[in-house]
Amino acid sequence: MNELEFVTRHRRYLHQHPELSLHEFETTAYIAEYLDTLNIKYERPLDTGLVAYLPGNSHHTIAYRADIDALPIFEENEVDYRSEIDNVMHACGHDGHTTALMLFVHRCKILAEQGALPHNIVFIFQPAEETGGGANRLIRAGAFEKYPIEAVFGVHVMPFEDEGRVVIRDEEITASATEYRFYLNGLSSHVADKEQGHSCGEALQHVLSQVGQIQQYHLNGLKRNIVHMGHFEAGEAINTVPSHGYLEGTIRTYDVKDLQIVQQQMAKIAESVKLLFNVSCEVKFEEGYPPTYNDPQLRKHVENGLEKAEFEVIDKPTPYLFGEDFSFYSQLAPSYFVFVGVRDEAKGYVTGLHTAHLNFNEHMLIRIADYYEQILTTYSEVSK
Known part of the structure; x- marks a missing residue:
């Protein structure tokens, strides 16, 4: 042959x-x-x-x-x-x-x-x-x-x-490729008593907004980086306060220092959720490719x-x-x-x-x- x-x-x-x-x-x-x-x-x-x-x-x-x-x-x-x-x-x-x-x-x-x-x-x-x-x-x-x-x-x-x-x-x-995931846990309640709950919907909006600002305000504008939000969800039913929230995405950088900046900012965002919304929030990073x-x-x-x-x-x-x-x-x-x-x-x-x-x-x-x-x-x- x-x-x-x-x-x-x-x-x-x-x-x-x-x-x-x-x-x-x-x-x-x-x-x-x-x-x-x-x-x-x-x-x-x-x-x-x-x-x-x-x-x-x-x-x-x-x-x-x-x-x-x-x-x-x-x-x-x-x-x-x-x-x-x-x-x-x-x-x-x-x-x-x-x-x-x-x-x-x-x-x-x-x-x-x-x-x-x-x-x-x-x-x-x-x-x-x-x-x-x-x-x-x-x-x-x-x-x-x-x-x-x-x-x-x-x-x-x-x-x-x-x-x-x-x-x-x-x-x-x-680029480097690193996956991240936010896990949010609040307290559900009926919509008629929404003030009794701790809404992961509200908290997730905050996380989405702040993650979206990382590239704009915390990374050198002359460098090419991506902080991508790929999938997010919150809530269980049409008439209840969402008790769970989730966000996942990927980070692409060329500089290890830029990756560290992104991870540090995400950690701060997770900490702020508890203070602002009384919702627990954890961010985890999957070991990626350099x-x-x-x-x-x-x-x-x-x-x-x-x-x-x-x-x-x-x-x-x-x-x-x-x-x-x-x-x-x-x-x-x-x-x-x-x-x-x-x-x-x-x-x-x-x-x-x-x-x-x-x-x-x-x-x-x-x-x-x-x-x-x-x-x-x-x-x-x-x-x-």
């Missing part, structure tokens, strides 16, 4: 069999079976996902990461490889990321058999990028302690850029690799405002993450990530493997 047949077969199988974060059991088994056919050693530090290793001909060890999970989205593409699982879809291109890395593994195995693999390689097939912080889970599980990794590389498909273009940026390229930081010392490796793979390199002036858990790999070693354009207007491949119509041409996965291989073969040249 040629490489286009390879990527088409594997990507479409994965696309038809998507699995949600931390439930990628069949996906993990599929990758493991493939690695077994190549006689490549791997370990499973978590219940899903795996980490493989190939020794090369130098003391350098570099890592490549692909995420393997899907999203809770009902696919609307009318294709013969449409998701077979209702309300689960590879709507973020992780089926493509996984397939491109599988192809690269195949190429590296051939080089190793020829005694020509330049460096030691760690292949990361990571679970739970969308929710659950799979990268951080792998790190905490000690998955990489035995490997002296010098650099970690990763890619993401980007449907808003044309095929053949790759977006790069030194330092922050994606900004994805591209180490400038790896830029030459990345640019050389992309150019030799015949990509057009686009330097992004500002970061994206979405989160990405590749960010955790900077704890291991310098890392660099790029966005590979897959937009094809002629075929209608123009919808964004996390949409029910995301699709792309499989030949782009070969080009991603080309980029990976160029990084591999030129790494020591640039590092001198």
